[in-house]
Each structure stands twice: as structure tokens, then as C-alpha cells.
Amino acid sequence: DVKVTQSSRYLVKRTGEKVFLECVQDMDHENMFWYRQDPGLGLRLIYFSYDVKMKEKGDIPEGYSVSREKKERFSLILESASTNQTSMYLCASRQGYSYEQYFGPGTRLTVT
Amino acid sequence: GEDVEQSLFLSVREGDSSVINCTYTDSSSTYLYWYKQEPGAGLQLLTYIFSNMDMKQDQRLTVLLNKKDKHLSLRIADTQTGDSAIYFCAERGGNKLVFGAGTILRVKS
Numbered sequence: 001d002v003k004v005t006q007s008s009r010y011l012v013k014r015t016g017e018k019v020f021l022e023c024v025q026d027m028d029h030e031n032m033f034w035y036r037q038d039p040g041l042g043l044r045l046i047y048f049s050y051d052v053k054m055k056e057k058g059d060i061p062e063g064y065s066v067s068r069e070k071k072e073r074f075s076l077i078l079e080s081a082s083t084n085q086t087s088m089y090l091c092a093s094r095q096g097y098s099y100e101q102y103f104g105p106g107t108r109l110t111v112t
Numbered sequence: 113g114e115d116v117e118q119s120l121f122l123s124v125r126e127g128d129s130s131v132i133n134c135t136y137t138d139s140s141s142t143y144l145y146w147y148k149q150e151p152g153a154g155l156q157l158l159t160y161i162f163s164n165m166d167m168k169q170d171q172r173l174t175v176l177l178n179k180k181d182k183h184l185s186l187r188i189a190d191t192q193t194g195d196s197a198i199y200f201c202a203e204r205g206g207n208k209l210v211f212g213a214g215t216i217l218r219v220k221s
Contacts, residue, residue, distance in 0.1 A: 004154075031207065040120065042200060042213040043155075050207065058208070090154055099143050099162075101209060103154040 003027075004093050004104035012110045019078040021107050023091030030096055032074035034058075034066065037088040037106070049074055081111045114138040116212040118201050123218045130188040132215045134201030137182060141203040144177060146186045149198045149214070158186070158199070193219045 007022035023032065031050050035043040035058075045058030047066040055066050063085060067075045074093075078085055091104040118134040136144070142163055147155040161168045161175045161184070168175045174187040188195055196219045201212040 033209075035211075040213050042116075043202075043209075043211040045208060045210075048208065092155075097207075099160055099204075100157055103147075103156070105152075105154040 004091055004102050006089075006091055006104040006107050008107050009105065010108050010110075012112065013078075013081050014112055015082060017081050017111075019081045019109065019111075021076040021078075021089055021091075021109070023074045023076070023093075023104055024072050025074075025093040025102070026072065027093070027095065027102075028071065029093040029102075030071070031094040031101075032068065033092040033094075033101070034064075034074065034076045035090045035092065036060070037090055043090060046076065081109075083111050085109065086111045114141075114203065114205060114210040116201055116203055116210050118199075118212040118215050120213060121216045121218070123220065124191050126191060126193055126219055126221045128191055130186075130191045130195070130217055130219075132186045132188075132199050132201075132217065134184040134186075134212055135182055136184065136201070136203045136210075138203055138205045138210070139179075139182065141205050143204040144175075144184050145200075145202040145204070145209070146173075146175065146184075147200040147202060147211075149200065151197075155200065188217075191217075191219050193221055195219055 033048040034046045049068040094101040145160045146158045172189045198214040
């Protein structure tokens, strides 16, 4: 079974803090994705990566950066957290152009 | 750009059929998906359909695709309380998935 894990289920941070969200997958997938989920807006793509050290902006990259130093790990970084980044963050991975994309359980981030 | 729309809420009685509808804009979509999200959980792939298919059936689930109208539907037969969740429609063009806002399905016993 493919497993996508995220470092925290719940996180509370203060405005201005630097925040790291970690995602690890165990199936050697090339592609990894970060989404944020907000009620009534569905999932919106923040960044994705199709290989180590490669990254591409998604639809809402502002205020975020990413890092992929190893194939199995994809990190989302909030350089200076703001209250409007309070959200559920979901990581996903996919093998090449396979049909199936696997999701982690999500991290609910609250910025106060 | 690509856009996916779906109704936000559906309420059905246990044992009835549920039909969740979705429209999309990208005519070059290769795959279309239905994901399910239970409270506090990530997304679970329910089913998918390749863009050259009209219908796909998998146990209680039936997916219908009308490419001309860019309309996708998910029918759940004999809906159970365990089907209560948020259902997301998504389309795939290239390397990215584009999701709808999600339909909350509430099943009344």
C-alpha cells in the first residue's frame, strides 16, 4: 500500500513565524504536490515537484516556498506565516503519468 | 483557465440513490475523478473515468461522462450512512488535477 505521511495533523503557529510542513511518500513516486483546502473553495494547488530539486508553481504560490532534496520528501515552507494561511494542507504523490494520485491525511494549520 | 463546478450540498435518505453532478471546462482533460473525504481524513480515490469512456460502473458506484456538455456525475446506489462525506470532482489536464469545491453528502437514517 502506498503511504503518504505528513509530519503533523494539527499545528498552531504565531503570525510571522517560519513554518515547515513535511510530507514523505514511500513508493518512489516522481511527482509530489501541495494543496490547501478551504471550505467552499475545494483544493487549490500551491506547488508541485516532478523530480528532486525541481519545482513548479501551482495556482496559489504566493507566500509559500517548497524544497525537495530527496525523492521521498517534499517540504512546504511558510516564510512568515500570516492569519490568511490558516487552512488544511494536503500533500499528494503520483507515479509518472499514472491515473492515481495518493493523498496524505492533511495538516490543519492555525496561524494566530 | 480550467474550472470545475459542483453543487455544495446533497441530502438523501438511507437506501435511496445519490447523484452528485459536476461540470468542467477543460476539453483536453484525460482523466476525471471522484474523491471522497471523510471527516478529519485526507482524500481517498473513489473512482475515475478515462475521457474516451461514457460510463463506468464499480459495485454501487456509477460514473457517467457527457463530453459534449462537459458534465460528470456520480451515482451511489443504496446510499448508506457511511457514505456521508465530502465528494470532490476533479479533472486532469497534463500533470495537474483541478478540483471542484466539493459536495457535502448527508445521509439521513
